[in-house]
Amino acid sequence: MILEHLVLGFLETNCYILGDSNNNEVIIIDPGDEPEKILKLINFKKFKVSKIIATHGHPDHIGGYAQIYKTFPIPLLINQEDALPFQVKETKNISQGDIINIGNLHLEVIHTPGHSPGSICLRGKDYLITGDTLFAGGIGRTDLPGGSMEKLFSSIQKKLFSLPEDLKVYPGHGDFSTLKDEKLYNPFFR
Ligand SMILES: [Zn+2]
Numbered sequence: 001m002i003l004e005h006l007v008l009g010f011l012e013t014n015c016y017i018l019g020d021s022n023n024n025e026v027i028i029i030d031p032g033d034e035p036e037k038i039l040k041l042i043n044f045k046k047f048k049v050s051k052i053i054a055t056h057g058h059p060d061h062i063g064g065y066a067q068i069y070k071t072f073p074i075p076l077l078i079n080q081e082d083a084l085p086f087q088v089k090e091t092k093n094i095s096q097g098d099i100i101n102i103g104n105l106h107l108e109v110i111h112t113p114g115h116s117p118g119s120i121c122l123r124g125k126d127y128l129i130t131g132d133t134l135f136a137g138g139i140g141r142t143d144l145p146g147g148s149m150e151k152l153f154s155s156i157q158k159k160l161f162s163l164p165e166d167l168k169v170y171p172g173h174g175d176f177s178t179l180k181d182e183k184l185y186n187p188f189f190r
Helices: 035-045 065-071 149-160 179-185
Strands: 002-008 013-020 025-029 048-053 076-078 091-093 099-102 105-111 120-123 127-131 168-171
Touching: 002 035, 013 035, 013 099, 013 105, 013 168, 025 035, 025 099, 035 065, 048 065, 048 099, 105 149, 168 179
Parallel strands: 025 048, 048 076, 076 091, 127 168
Antiparallel strands: 002 013, 013 025, 099 105, 105 120, 120 127
């Protein structure tokens, strides 16, 4: 399995590049900023980009897409409930239960509204990409348009905390964690 991690832009967004090491096919998750850094890594590692996805539509998670699209003209996979802050070339809706295949790698879409109406998490074999829904020791802000604290708590408690505890948590900003640690130590849920 390919797992690369870049921290991009002044909001330090975590961008993940996941893929199948058998054929070098990858997905870019949250190309938030500094697209040149993403393209440089992809070029250096000879990755084949087959998909690009956003955990939600905030600018710090999609800001690099337009530039990447010039090299890889493929649609941005994003839940349609998120209004986008600027025009995006091409989008394709993803929703609860969709399976995204990247070679041998399979990601399940979990719709987790709260931080934004169209926020999603992605479940892989032993990890969970949580975007701005769940952080190590924190949760996403809900004061932006379409945000809802009630929905955020419900999404995390019903849809994430019911998953296996040993899943690693790869959030949209900050440190990595595990679901177990967040259940035990996240101050919002203790
Ligand atoms: Zn956000």
